[in-house]
Amino acid sequence: MKISQFLDATYLKTAQQAGVSEQENLLGVLQLAEEAILNGYKLIMIRANYIVHVKNILNAAKSPVLIGTVVDFPEGKSSIQQKLEEAQKAISYGAHELDFVLNYNAFKAGNIDAVIAELKQCVALCIRHHKVAKFIIEVAALSNEEIIVISQLIRKVVLEDFGEENAKNVFVKSSTGFFQTEANKPNGATIESMKLILENAKPLKVKAAGGVKDYKTALEMLLLGVDRIGTSSSKEIISKGHNTNSGY
Numbered sequence: 001m002k003i004s005q006f007l008d009a010t011y012l013k014t015a016q017q018a019g020v021s022e023q024e025n026l027l028g029v030l031q032l033a034e035e036a037i038l039n040g041y042k043l044i045m046i047r048a049n050y051i052v053h054v055k056n057i058l059n060a061a062k063s064p065v066l067i068g069t070v071v072d073f074p075e076g077k078s079s080i081q082q083k084l085e086e087a088q089k090a091i092s093y094g095a096h097e098l099d100f101v102l103n104y105n106a107f108k109a110g111n112i113d114a115v116i117a118e119l120k121q122c123v124a125l126c127i128r129h130h131k132v133a134k135f136i137i138e139v140a141a142l143s144n145e146e147i148i149v150i151s152q153l154i155r156k157v158v159l160e161d162f163g164e165e166n167a168k169n170v171f172v173k174s175s176t177g178f179f180q181t182e183a184n185k186p187n188g189a190t191i192e193s194m195k196l197i198l199e200n201a202k203p204l205k206v207k208a209a210g211g212v213k214d215y216k217t218a219l220e221m222l223l224l225g226v227d228r229i230g231t232s233s234s235k236e237i238i239s240k241g242h243n244t245n246s247g248y
Contacts, residue, residue, distance in 0.1 A: 001248070002040065002238075002248065003215070003218060003219070003222070003237060003238060003248040004039050004040045004041050004042070004234070004238050005040065005041075005042050006042060006218075006222060006226075006227070006228055006229050006248075007041045007042055007043075007218075007228075007229055007231060007234045007237065007238070008041070008042060008043045008044075008045045008068060008207070008209070008228055008229065008230040008231070009032055009035065009036050009041045009043070009044050009045065009231070009232075009234040010044075010045040010046075010177075010209070010230050010231060010232045010234075011028060011029055011032050011044075011045070011046055011232060012045065012046065012047060012070060012073065012177075012178075013025070014047065026050060026053060029046050029047075029050045029053065029054065030053060030054070030057060032044060032046075033054045033057045033058065033065075034057065035234070035235060036063075036065045036234075037057070037058065037061050037063045037065060039234070039235070039238055040065075041065055041234055042065070042066060042228065043065065043066040043067065043068045043096070043097060043228075044065055044066070044067055044068070045068040045069065045070070045099065045230060046067070046068075046069060047069060047070070048069045048070075048086070048089065048090040048093055048095065051067055051069060051090065051093035051094050051095055052093055052094065054067055055067060055093070055094045066096040066097060067094060067095050067096050067097075068095060068096065068097035068098070068099060068132075068134075069090045069093075069095045069097075069098060069099070070098075070099045070100075070101065070136075070176075071083055071086050071087045071090065071098050071099065071100045071101065071122075072086060072100060072101045073099075073101050073176060073178075074101060074176040074177075074178035074179070075101065075105075076100070076101030076102055076103050076104060076105070076136070076138070077103060077105060080114075080117060080118050080121055080122075083100060083118065083122060084121060084122065084125055087100070087122065087125055087126075088125065091125075091129050091131060095131065096131060096132065097131060097132040097133075097134060098122075098126060098131055098132070098133055098134065099134040099135075099136055099173060099207075099230075100118075100122050100133065100134065100135050100136065101136045101138070101176060102115065102118065102119070102135045102136060102137055102138075102150075102154075103115060103118055104137055104138045104141055104142065104150070105141075106118075107146070107150055107153075108141070108142070108146065112153070115150075115153065116153070116157055119135065119153075119154060119157045119158070120157060120161055122135075123157070123158060123161070123162055123166075123170060124162075126169070126170075127162060127166055127169070131169075132169045132170070132171070133169065133170050133171070134170075134171035134172075134173045134207055135154055135170070135171065135172055135173060136173045136174070136175065136176055136209075137150050137151070137154075137172060137173070137174065137175075137197075138174075138175055138176060138179055139174045139175055139188075139189070139190070139193040139197075140175060140179045140181050140185065140186065140187045140188065140210075141179060144192070144193075144196060147193055147196045147197060147200075148196055148199075148200050151172055151196065151197050151199075151200035151201040152200045152201075154170075154172050154201060154204065155167075155172075155200065155201050155202070155203075155204050158170045158204060159203075164203060167203045167204050167205075168203075168205065170204050170205065171204060171205040171206060171207045171227065171228065172197050172201040172204055172205075172206055172207070173206075173207040173208075173209055173230070174188060174189040174193055174194060174197065174207065174208055174209050174210060175187065175188040175189055175209050175210030175211075176209075176210065177209060177210035177211070177230075177232075179210075186210075186211055187210055187211065188209060188210015188211030188212070189208035189209055189210050189211055189212055189221065190211070191220060191221075191224065194206070194208050194221060194224055194226060195224060198224060198225050198226065202225075205227040205228065206225070206226045206227055206228075207226065207227065207228040207229070207230055208221040208226045208228075208229050208230070209229070209230030209231070210230070212229050212230070212231045212233070212237075213231065213232075213233040213236065213237075214233065214236060214237065214240065215236070215237045215238075215239075215240030216240075218231070218237045219246055219248060222248060
C-alpha cells in the first residue's frame, strides 16, 4: 500500500496564527485539498469552518479523500458539553473523523472520572453518527508512565463500554503539534512515545502526529505499527517515498 494512504494531511493554523488574511488562509486549505486529491491522501485535517469549502472540492472531483477536524483544539480544557456541541457542529458540516483533544490536564490532576465521562460521551456521539473518534493525549505534556496509564484507560473505556467491534473506529493520537515545550524538546510523536501507546492502546488504532516531517520518520512510525500519520509535510513524505522500494 502507498504511504499516501496512511497520511492525514494537516493544516490547522488559523489566519491569525499563519499571519495572513482569512481569504489567504482559506486558499491554503483549498490548495491542500487539491494536493490531497492529486496524491491520494487518506484524509485532509482542517479547522471545522473550512469543511464545507473542502467538501465541495472533494465532491466535485468524486474523490475518496476523507475530511477530519479537531475538537477543543489545542488545549482540551473545555467542558464535555462544549466538546459535544463543537463535535456535533463539525459532523453537521460533513466531517468524517473527529480528533478530540482529551482533557489531559484533568488526567494529570488525578480527575480520572472526568476523563472517563468525556471519553464515553464523545465516543458515543461518534458511534451514533458513524464517525471515527481520535483522542489526542499530548505526549509532550506527559511522563512515560502517564502515557502508559492514559493509553490503557482509553482502551479500557472503549472495550468495556462499546465493544471490540467499535475499537476499529477509535484512535489514540500522540499530539496536537502546538504544545510549547522547554529547551527545544520534541512536542510531538517520538519513537519512544509511540511504542508506549502501541503497547498499551491496541486493539484501538494509533495515530502519530507532531514532528513527522520526512519519509524516514514516517516509515519508522509505520514499521512500528501506527495506523495513521498526521503531518503538514505530506508532499515531502510522498515525494521521497516514490523513490524507494520499501513497500510504502
